[in-house]
Ligand code: ADP
Ligand code: ZN
């Protein structure tokens with residue numbers, strides 16, 4: 001048998017299957033999806049079998065055999081391999097990168113060398129040195145790395161031994177992580193016999209007697225460590241009993257359940273409201289016919305989308321299929337998890353990046369081994385290894401975090417649609433503020449009613465007919481004219497004061513992080529810049545350092561201006577820490593929870609803050625974007641956006657859309673329950689349509705206005721984009737490569753015969769090269785080209801060919817080129 005293997009060497013030259021011989025003893029094990037170790041270029045690398053065959057493409061005698069099989073159960077299935085192929089083509093990345101992205105990082109194996117004493121040379125080795133004895137102690141074989149660490153001076157001798165064949169070298173792939181095993185003590189199998197043995201234990205071994213008596217009374221095995229703690233005994237006492245055969249100790253595989261010990265209250269399905277029922281029926285119908293369908297559930301905040309998801313999942317499970325629910329990373333709160341665990345208990349696997357590598361691996365295995373039928377997770381949960389997928393839900397589908405920013409630069413929404421096609425599954429995209437791409441696709445589908453594309457399912461009302469909260473816009477220029485130079489406008493100040501008096505809670509959103517965004521000299525205008533990136537450094541008050549958010553460069557904050565030596569060097573901008581200070585000044589004793597990247601890096605901290613706020617242990621929840629999503633607290637009656645427009649001025653064609661989404665989301669946090677809510681938005685652009693339409697909760701009006709801008713500028717959804725970024729340490733190199741690339745692209749675009757006019761025609765345009773908006777990161781200059789296209793042109797193919805012609809990946813010093821298809825961020 002021959003195996004076609006994709007080797008884990010991410011480059012363009014090696015991005016094709018290589019044939020290997022499957023050794024006799026592995027023939028029954030190796031199948032498409034298997035992970036193997038194979039010899040490649042003089043070492044052993046990890047690879048994935050994507051197919052097996054009888055005939056090799058090359059001379060069979062030249063084939064090398066597969067060195068080892070890494071898992072007894074293939075981690076990939078044929079449908080995931082096919083999906084990997086699709087991702088690799090659509091997003092212009094090597095296949096191995098696409099395949100690796102589907103697996104938990106614990107399975108990203110790393111090659112390790114082992115050395116063993118050659119069997120027929122064992123005698124001759126008798127007289128050898130310490131390191132040889134060491135290998136013998138290890139059972140005749142040891143890791144080369146540990147030999148090197150233990151006997152640093154023996155390098156030459158070891159090398160010589162390998163060369164002379166006295167030692168054999170073997171390479172193997174080791175996973176970053178293995179299953180966690182715990183030494184566990186089992187109660188005696190025969191209790192009567194154990195009782196007898198108990199009386200025979202001499203009095204001086206009272207401790208042993210105590211342990212045995214305790215274990216006789218136990219039903220279940222106990223981890224050794226727990227036993228030692230409970231009885232304050234020692235492991236040697238327990239071992240002594242095991243040695244006598246009275247107890248059994250064994251390594252037991254343990255699953256790290258991140259939610260272990262937490263109980264979830266079981267919830268019953270609610271009776272759906274009329275609007276929910278209509279939507280549910282359509283989704284249920286699609287599940288029944290098992291044809292791939294895409295729905296866009298456009299439901300205002302508080303319209304009860306989650307209950308629809310839950311009941312749709314239930315229907316899917318009843319049909320014997322499985323479901324995936326994607327939520328943005330920062331919305332994956334315990335509250336959110338609880339809603340799914342509460343309904344489906346331990347059939348829910350949770351996958352997100354705040355889990356440790358081991359925890360993620362265990363949750364993934366739960367799915368693989370069919371112990372879970374629902375996966376809830378962030379972006380990469382779209383690859384959950386289910387075999388009969390019935391339903392994929394993407395909540396907050398407009399979130400840009402569904403797009404991965406490193407290779408493979410896939411969008412989970414597009415991958416979902418593709419996976420659904422493979423499985424005959426339904427996709428439900430849910431949002432109060434659908435992305436313009438999804439919305440126009442759905443609107444077009446409804447209009448043409450040929451059932452292809454996405455169908456629009458509206459839920460325009462809040463559950464129980466609760467009104468949307470009134471939104472007040474405060475013009476901060478007016479505040480300044482009125483003599484208020486503080487960061488809180490008078491209405492927001494009064495609002496906060498009222499909430500404190502009434503014992504209600506407020507949420508404050510700030511669209512930034514850090515104490516202040518930059519450091520500037522008031523005398524000469526100097527700003528502190530990162531020496532490696534063309535971007536201002538951010539001041540972090542707690543650690544008193546200036547930090548670059550792109551490369552991590554950190555330096556102490558200056559006391560005098562490095563340029564003019566003036567002492568008038570100040571920290572500018574409004575960060576969450578400053579707002580927090582200001583709040584304590586204005587309202588002494590106010591209890592504030594601050595949530596931003598600085599306070600939520602620690603594992604579990606995010607959840608800790610939200611639980612505290614939910615228990616009303618704070619008056620104000622202050623934070624960045626993360627306070628805007630999905631939170632549902634009954635005592636929140638005021639929501640304030642402090643600087644609503646900071647995201648309006650980003651050099652990004654989606655700036656207005658993002659601002660509108662953020663404001664609508666955060667406004668949706670108020671008055672979701674019995675108490676009515678109120679929203680205050682502070683802005684310097686009170687007339688901007690993103691702000692005024694958010695004020696009136698008017699998605700349609702926003703879309704209309706925004707679409708006309710996009711059409712004028714020929715931006716998505718009126719075209720599609722491919723962003724190509726070139727970088728190099730030397731500026732002329734980048735410029736040359738950029739010119740060459742753009743030239744090739746223009747030439748192919750012309751040959752493709754797609755030019756000008758009409759919105760439905762074929763069209764492709766190449767922009768650039770221009771310096772990226774951050775022209776230098778990590779000491780590398782950055783230039784970019786943008787390809788805009790529409791209609792039936794193979795723009796990705798054109799880009800792939802052009803990039804291959806310019807890039808010289810085998811040359812480490814050559815220009816680096818990265819391709820981003822359908823980019824979300826164009827900085
Ligand atoms: P969304 O996700 O659309 O913002 P949620 O799913 O959070 O809305 O629902 C808002 C509130 O309405 C929640 O407290 C939820 O429990 C409640 N709810 C949803 N559906 C129903 C229903 N059919 N009957 C009663 N309450 C409901
Ligand atoms: Zn200065």
Ligand code: ZN
Pocket residue numbers: 530531532533548549550551552553777778
């Ligand atoms: Zn930097």
